[in-house]
Amino acid sequence: MAKENLLIVISNDNLDTILKFPFLYGGVSLPREYWKRVHIMFWGASIKTLKDEPILQEKVKELLEVGVEFSSCIVCVEEYGALEQLESLGIICNHTGELLTTALKDDKHWAMLTV
Structure with a gap:
C-alpha cells in the first residue's frame, strides 16, 4: 500500500518560504490528487509569523476550503498569545507531538516534510 497522507511541519518564520x-504545495496536493490527506502543522516561530501576517491567515482560510487540515502546537501558541486568533481561523491547537509521533512511526501511511 502506498502512502496516502502528507504531514507538513512548519517551524520556519520566513513568510516567503x-x-x-x-502552502503552495499543500494547496495543490488535494485538488491534483497527489495525496488523500494533507495536514499542515505549525510549530515554533511559524506561529508568530502566522499571528502577525494577514496574508498567511487568508491563505489558511483558502486551504481549509480545499480540504487541507491545520494544527498548531498548543504550548507555542500560548507562548505567542495566539490561541484565540488561530482557533478563529479553524486551526486546531493541541499537543501536536501526538500526530507527529504517529506520522514518524507510520511510514506506510504518512510522508513528512519539514520546513
Whole structure:
C-alpha cells in the first residue's frame, strides 16, 4: 500500500518560504490528487509569523476550503498569545507531538516534510 497522507511541519518564520513552498504545495496536493490527506502543522516561530501576517491567515482560510487540515502546537501558541486568533481561523491547537509521533512511526501511511 502506498502512502496516502502528507504531514507538513512548519517551524520556519520566513513568510516567503511558507507561502512559496508548504502552502503552495499543500494547496495543490488535494485538488491534483497527489495525496488523500494533507495536514499542515505549525510549530515554533511559524506561529508568530502566522499571528502577525494577514496574508498567511487568508491563505489558511483558502486551504481549509480545499480540504487541507491545520494544527498548531498548543504550548507555542500560548507562548505567542495566539490561541484565540488561530482557533478563529479553524486551526486546531493541541499537543501536536501526538500526530507527529504517529506520522514518524507510520511510514506506510504518512510522508513528512519539514520546513
